[in-house]
Amino acid sequence: MKVVFIGDIVGNLGRDTVKRLLPWLREKYQPHIIIANGENAAGGRGINAAITRELFEWGVHGITMGNHTWDNREIFEFIDDEQRMIRPANLAPGTPGRGSMIVKANGKELGVVNLIGRTFLPPSECPFLAAEELVTELRRKTKCVLVDFHAEATSEKIAMGWHLDGIASLVVGTHTHVQTNDDRILPEGTAYVTDAGMTGPRDGVLGMDKDTVVRKFMNGLPARFTVAEGKWVLSGVFVDIDETTGKAKQVRLIRVDEDSWIAT
Structure with missing residues (x-):
């Protein structure tokens, strides 16, 4: 099974980039299933129903989220009913939505788990215990399981990779928006990347307007961040799994970014 995972989609430019490059991604990688992290898709914070529908219409098969899941309150109106979207599984019991799913497309089935880290992020339940339980449960239905671990600390993400080695098919980190150059297959067969990177404005700071962010670092005053404009970048991961x-x-x-992309 061939899977493409698209790193955190940020704002209008991120969505436009996904729409523009999805035909190219399908041609180049021939994926059976495409998963995307959409927690920053609406103005850089959260997601709404219209954007969710757009991503599915364009060819994304499943959406994962993260710490900005609830930033757009409209999500409460549809997350319980949307079977193709998940939020971090290790949130408090009773939280709307679900933390895992099985995505079916092109005759294939992929289990997907979404988790959030606890280091430098708001309190949550143990992601390691949740990961082991949910991946084991999904493997009863399909051997192929992708885990999106939305976490700040690289050490926590690397630890999760080792924790799930031989159980998950792919452990991919999200949240930091900076793609890491450590893609590898761990000894027991789990593909791992610390962070998939982001899809959206290339020349901002993690997708936000660079001038505003620089000023905040210099003067420490409150600032309203807006999504950057300019050239785009698409970051993600491709994995081929033995079914x-x-x-x-x-x-x-x-x-791939605006300066290096050549359409096929």
């Missing part, structure tokens, strides 16, 4: 074992056969980074 009989759930182990990764190949993993590689995807990163």
